[in-house]
Amino acid sequence: MNQQSTSSKNSAAAIIVIVLLFSIGYAILRYHIAGPVPWKDFPFFILNKGFSLAAFILVTCNFSFCPLSNLGVRIPASWLAARKAIGMTGFLLALIHALMSFMLFSPTVYAKFFEADGTLTLLAGLSMLGGVLAFVVLWAYNLSFQTHLREDKTFIQFITSRTFLLWAMILGAVHLVFMGYQGWMAPAGWHGGIPPVSLVAIAFFVVGYGANVLGRK
Numbered sequence: 001m002n003q004q005s006t007s008s009k010n011s012a013a014a015i016i017v018i019v020l021l022f023s024i025g026y027a028i029l030r031y032h033i034a035g036p037v038p039w040k041d042f043p044f045f046i047l048n049k050g051f052s053l054a055a056f057i058l059v060t061c062n063f064s065f066c067p068l069s070n071l072g073v074r075i076p077a078s079w080l081a082a083r084k085a086i087g088m089t090g091f092l093l094a095l096i097h098a099l100m101s102f103m104l105f106s107p108t109v110y111a112k113f114f115e116a117d118g119t120l121t122l123l124a125g126l127s128m129l130g131g132v133l134a135f136v137v138l139w140a141y142n143l144s145f146q147t148h149l150r151e152d153k154t155f156i157q158f159i160t161s162r163t164f165l166l167w168a169m170i171l172g173a174v175h176l177v178f179m180g181y182q183g184w185m186a187p188a189g190w191h192g193g194i195p196p197v198s199l200v201a202i203a204f205f206v207v208g209y210g211a212n213v214l215g216r217k
């Protein structure tokens with residue numbers, strides 16, 4: 001292998017496939033195999049969970065590889081080179097997740113998000129606000145590299161700044177915490193003792209956020 005091919009190696013495809021297989025596999029294991037969800041719900045309800053987890057993991061990796069490397073964690077050059085592709089894929093998966101969630105969003109599917117009169121509970125309102133804001137911020141972040149905005153140095157400096165990224169990550173956490181914390185506190189109710197998807201996502205958040213607080217310049 002010559003030097004050119006070594007330095008241009010990019011692990012994006014491998015990372016994306018592994019994250020998708022893990023996320024969808026986890027949702028199948030927890031909800032179909034250990035839990036009571038019928039297989040007819042796989043194509044939409046369960047895949048939506050898999051896509052949302054994969055989106056969250058890929059975006060967190062995109063934000064965290066460089067700070068982790070600054071902290072001395074050995075991140076392969078091919079992973080660093082993959083950041084742009086995994087960030088874009090994470091954003092597109094979040095878009096798919098948002099569209100699927102809009103279609104599923106009803107008291108029949110998500111009873112815990114609704115009051116008896118059909119309005120949203122406070123926790124669901126806060127969680128969805130976090131989700132929508134996280135999505136829009138992610139959209140702006142991706143757009144800024146694909147349009148003429150990338151020539152605006154001040155704007156790029158702002159959108160890639162430590163402060164902006166730390167707040168953007170908090171929005172994702174708000175989406176998960178208000179949606180999931182009651183379930184996280186009740187392990188007796190976990191299907192087969194397997195933690196909820198939102199708890200797996202928050203574990204990635206904690207590592208990624210810590211890396212960004214400590215290792216982002």
Ligand code: HEM
Nearest residue numbers: 049052053055056059094098101131132134135197198201
């Ligand atoms: C318009 C924006 C969004 C809407 C309307 C939305 C809606 C939802 C809904 C309804 C759920 C519950 C799904 C379920 O329990 O089956 C959910 C869960 C989740 N969302 Fe979002 N979301 C949005 C943005 C995002 C973004 C930007 C991310 C990550 C990058 C994300 C990641 C997740 C994760 C990891 C879960 C946990 C899945 C679970 O516990 O089953 N969401 N979202």
